[in-house]
Amino acid sequence: MPGAEFTETLARARTGNAEAWGELYRTYAPAIFRFCRRALPTREDAEDATTEIFMKVRDKIGQYDATRPFTAWLYKVAANQCWDLLRRRRIRQDLETGEVDTLPLEHPDPGQLDRLVVQSTSHEVRSALERLPARARMALVLRYYADMSYDEIADALGVRRAFVGVVLLRARHQLREVITGKAIPRAQARGTV
Amino acid sequence: MNHYDEMTCLLYLDGQLDRARARELSEHVDTCGECRQLLHALEGESRLLRAALSEEEESVPAHLLEYTPEGARREAVPLAWVSALGLAGAGAYSLWAWFVEPVTQQLNQAGFGSDSLLAMLFFGGVFWKGWDTMFDLTELLAAATLMTLAVVFLRRSWRRTSTLAVVLGALVCVLAMPPAVSAAEIRRANNVVVAADEVIKNDLIVYADTVKIEGTVEGDAILFGRNHTINGRVTGDVLAFGYLVRINGQVDGNVRTFSSFLSLNGTVAKNVSTFSQSFEFETKSQVLGSLTMMAAMATVDGRVTRDLIAMASENRVDGNIGGTALIAGDKITIGPSTEIQGKVKITSGRQPNISEKAKLHAGPPEIKIEKRRPDYGDPRYYWRQTLRWGAAFVLGLVIALLLPGFLRETVREGDRYALSLGVGVLALIVTPIAAALVCLTIVGLAVGITGLIFYLVALYSSQIFAGAFLGEKLLGRSKGVGGVLARLAVGLLVIRVLMMLPTWGGLAIQLAVVVFGLGAMTLTIFKRLQPEAPQPLPTAAPAAL
Numbered sequence: 001m002p003g004a005e006f007t008e009t010l011a012r013a014r015t016g017n018a019e020a021w022g023e024l025y026r027t028y029a030p031a032i033f034r035f036c037r038r039a040l041p042t043r044e045d046a047e048d049a050t051t052e053i054f055m056k057v058r059d060k061i062g063q064y065d066a067t068r069p070f071t072a073w074l075y076k077v078a079a080n081q082c083w084d085l086l087r088r089r090r091i092r093q094d095l096e097t098g099e100v101d102t103l104p105l106e107h108p109d110p111g112q113l114d115r116l117v118v119q120s121t122s123h124e125v126r127s128a129l130e131r132l133p134a135r136a137r138m139a140l141v142l143r144y145y146a147d148m149s150y151d152e153i154a155d156a157l158g159v160r161r162a163f164v165g166v167v168l169l170r171a172r173h174q175l176r177e178v179i180t181g182k183a184i185p186r187a188q189a190r191g192t193v
Numbered sequence: 194m195n196h197y198d199e200m201t202c203l204l205y206l207d208g209q210l211d212r213a214r215a216r217e218l219s220e221h222v223d224t225c226g227e228c229r230q231l232l233h234a235l236e237g238e239s240r241l242l243r244a245a246l247s248e249e250e251e252s253v254p255a256h257l258l259e260y261t262p263e264g265a266r267r268e269a270v271p272l273a274w275v276s277a278l279g280l281a282g283a284g285a286y287s288l289w290a291w292f293v294e295p296v297t298q299q300l301n302q303a304g305f306g307s308d309s310l311l312a313m314l315f316f317g318g319v320f321w322k323g324w325d326t327m328f329d330l331t332e333l334l335a336a337a338t339l340m341t342l343a344v345v346f347l348r349r350s351w352r353r354t355s356t357l358a359v360v361l362g363a364l365v366c367v368l369a370m371p372p373a374v375s376a377a378e379i380r381r382a383n384n385v386v387v388a389a390d391e392v393i394k395n396d397l398i399v400y401a402d403t404v405k406i407e408g409t410v411e412g413d414a415i416l417f418g419r420n421h422t423i424n425g426r427v428t429g430d431v432l433a434f435g436y437l438v439r440i441n442g443q444v445d446g447n448v449r450t451f452s453s454f455l456s457l458n459g460t461v462a463k464n465v466s467t468f469s470q471s472f473e474f475e476t477k478s479q480v481l482g483s484l485t486m487m488a489a490m491a492t493v494d495g496r497v498t499r500d501l502i503a504m505a506s507e508n509r510v511d512g513n514i515g516g517t518a519l520i521a522g523d524k525i526t527i528g529p530s531t532e533i534q535g536k537v538k539i540t541s542g543r544q545p546n547i548s549e550k551a552k553l554h555a556g557p558p559e560i561k562i563e564k565r566r567p568d569y570g571d572p573r574y575y576w577r578q579t580l581r582w583g584a585a586f587v588l589g590l591v592i593a594l595l596l597p598g599f600l601r602e603t604v605r606e607g608d609r610y611a612l613s614l615g616v617g618v619l620a621l622i623v624t625p626i627a628a629a630l631v632c633l634t635i636v637g638l639a640v641g642i643t644g645l646i647f648y649l650v651a652l653y654s655s656q657i658f659a660g661a662f663l664g665e666k667l668l669g670r671s672k673g674v675g676g677v678l679a680r681l682a683v684g685l686l687v688i689r690v691l692m693m694l695p696t697w698g699g700l701a702i703q704l705a706v707v708v709f710g711l712g713a714m715t716l717t718i719f720k721r722l723q724p725e726a727p728q729p730l731p732t733a734a735p736a737a738l
Contacts, residue, residue, distance in 0.1 A: 030253045033253050033254070038246055044598040050257055110227055110230035110233075110234050113231070113235075113238070117241050118237070122245035123245075125246075126246070129245075143242075144243045165200060165204050165207070168207075169199060
């Protein structure tokens with residue numbers, strides 16, 4: 001939706017215009033559905049969550065700061081909804097609220113990582129993603145599907161800003177392990193410069 | 194040479210390092226091949242992740258793309274729940290009053306006993322008794338396979354716990370059945386004859402085109418085939434599935450038959466129950482227990498020591514009944530040789546023909562003429578319809594809460610009217626035939642009976658799906674539970690009202706509802722059995738919405 005048209009539609013939607021809501025919904029529902037599909041275990045969950053998210057968006061539209069991108073705000077609402085759902089289900093296998101473990105110092109051999117990246121197909125990545133613990137999966141979806149910043153991810157997952165990098169890196173490690181069926185062999189010990 | 198660690202490299206790529214540190218790293222990378230390679234690999238991984246996550250391998254459900262203002266609004270849940278609870282209460286009551294109570298009463302009368310609901314449902318254990326001997330490893334495997342399939346197909350939409358609960362429940366039911374005790378004697382041949390001087394000291398299971406028992410079976414006789422004749426003696430029960438069953442000898446246990454034609458010309462020491470097209474109970478024969486039968490044409494000329502329950506479209510009674518007689522049918526004749534000790538209740542479409550010479554010791558029969566046309570003037574008629582509506586709603590409630598995904602998908606399948614109706618007709622006709630055929634093989638008996646039970650449940654449930662579909666068409670789509678239930682209630686109400694149309698109108702509606710619902714259900718199940726075929730379609734990144 002072009003900028004000017006979007007601003008106009010949004011303004012009408014804020015006044016409760018059903019037609020404008022319909023337009024917003026039709027424009028953004030597919031992306032939100034895909035987001036949920038990536039973050040949640042089943043298709044049914046994703047369908048339900050999508051509807052719920054748009055109900056929330058309708059309720060909270062007053063809180064949207066128009067100077068920031070609408071999609072970013074939309075994904076934030078979506079992330080909160082999905083994360084809440086997972087938390088309610090208690091299927092988060094990793095730490096609930098505790099701090100992230102210190103990263104095990106297993107550094108990949110760059111050559112081997114390169115080969116893994118070249119050889120893996122998108123399909124393999126997606127099916128591996130489905131087997132990750134909820135937080136790792138969610139972190140990757142927030143970063144690489146919703147394009148969220150570290151601040152936004154920290155907010156959505158309820159971790160400290162400083163740990164977002166650790167969460168993301170751990171998630172990548174877990175993903176690699178799932179894809180290869182084992183950890184990437186460590187290269188020679190690395191120190192920090 | 195020292196290297197940068199992976200974390201720092203990732204932070205660098207994501208623009209999270211402060212300026213000084215980023216410059217430091219960038220200078221290091223210019224001279225260090227290994228760190229450069231790691232950065233490159235990490236960047237490649239980011240690209241791979243973005244590409245993989247933004248690819249669409251499945252389409253967005255059509256109903257999500259339609260925006261309905263009602264659908265997005267929060268539902269008036271309390272009202273929906275209050276009405277749901279009310280209807281549920283009415284439904285539970287009516288289920289009890291109309292189905293469970295009369296059935297238990299009648300079964301008790303017929304000598305089936307009702308130790309438990311399960312036992313009652315399966316003919317007081319007689320069925321299971323037959324199973325005992327047949328329940329061997331193959332059947333256990335068949336049952337286990339069924340359960341596994343059930344888990345596999347249902348797990349997609351059910352929460353893990355509820356799936357497990359259902360499957361474990363079913364497993365407990367299966368295991369609760371007594372295990373095989375004695376190995377029965379099993380005979381398979383074209384013609385099986387138990388000669389006059391032969392004594393089988395065991396249960397006998399026969400698969401044969403023609404079975405003739407001239408000798409003695411000291412146990413149960415379970416017969417599958419076309420023609421069965423028992424001229425000798427069976428000390429246990431007789432369970433016979435076949436086209437023609439003739440019992441001329443003596444049976445010390447119960448007789449249960451499913452046959453096209455049954456002729457009883459001997460002595461049965463316990464009860465007889467039969468589903469047959471034509472049933473002849475000859476003059477000199479006797480049943481020392483009760484006789485329960487459902488047939489198209491029946492002649493009861495023999496002697497029954499206890500009660501008689503006879504349901505047949507053409508029903509002629511001319512024998513001696515020691516207990517009460519419950520006779521239902523379209524054309525009922527009570528002949529001159531009839532002698533009935535207990536009360537006589539007759540339910541018929543027209544006035545029964547009762548001979549003046551018939552001896553009815555407990556007074557004149559209680560005759561109820563069932564009108565074909567519903568009595569629209571009677572308020573009780575409407576009350577009954579309301580309760581039936583409630584009963585259907587209770588089932589709908591259970592389905593909506595346990596299988597919300599299945600309900601939704603089935604309702605969506607309903608949009609393909611013609612396909613649903615076509616598949617429905619097919620399922621309506623083919624399923625019972627297939628199940629009956631499967632029943633004829635011993636391994637398949639468990640599967641076949643399970644299939645038939647599912648079929649009956651599906652027939653009744655079809656109105657739920659048709660109702661939910663109709664409700665949605667009338668009120669628009671809804672996502673909330675309350676909204677779905679409200680639409681279901683409205684849809685079922687409309688169907689119920691339409692079914693009240695006189696004579697053919699109501700029946701036609703009923704048939705249409707069953708066919709439509711069954712078709713949509715079959716389509717959904719069929720769809721779920723198909724493996725999901727991912728079709729990767731690269732598209733623009735979602736960030737560019």
